[in-house]
Amino acid sequence: MRRCLALAFLAIYACAGVNAQGSPNGARQVVRRIVPVYPDLARRLHLEEAVVKLRVTVAPDGTPKATEVLGGNPVLAKSALDAVSNWRWVPAANESKEIVELTFHR
Numbered sequence: 001m002r003r004c005l006a007l008a009f010l011a012i013y014a015c016a017g018v019n020a021q022g023s024p025n026g027a028r029q030v031v032r033r034i035v036p037v038y039p040d041l042a043r044r045l046h047l048e049e050a051v052v053k054l055r056v057t058v059a060p061d062g063t064p065k066a067t068e069v070l071g072g073n074p075v076l077a078k079s080a081l082d083a084v085s086n087w088r089w090v091p092a093a094n095e096s097k098e099i100v101e102l103t104f105h106r
Contacts, residue, residue, distance in 0.1 A: 036083035062089040096098040
């Protein structure tokens with residue numbers, strides 16, 4: 001059972017296309033990405049592929065200060081917010097606004 005769960009996690013990790021795009025001023029590099037969990041509800045609804053777009057205010061120390069959903073499937077939004085709240089960016093002199101697009105693949 002544990003092996004099956006581990007394989008499922010690896011499959012989700014490998015299939016969850018995570019694409020982070022930064023601000024027009026020059027994106028800050030992401031140094032730690034957490035792959036979002038594919039929600040059970042999305043699986044039951046047979047969502048094959050969906051994108052969630054977020055705006056993240058990143059503090060100077062590289063931690064997310066605030067996140068806002070700009071668009072995408074609401075079933076996946078909470079999972080996207082939870083994952084990105086644990087991301088880390090390269091520290092910078094000022095806070096920045098980053099646009100993150102998370103593509104979920106079943």
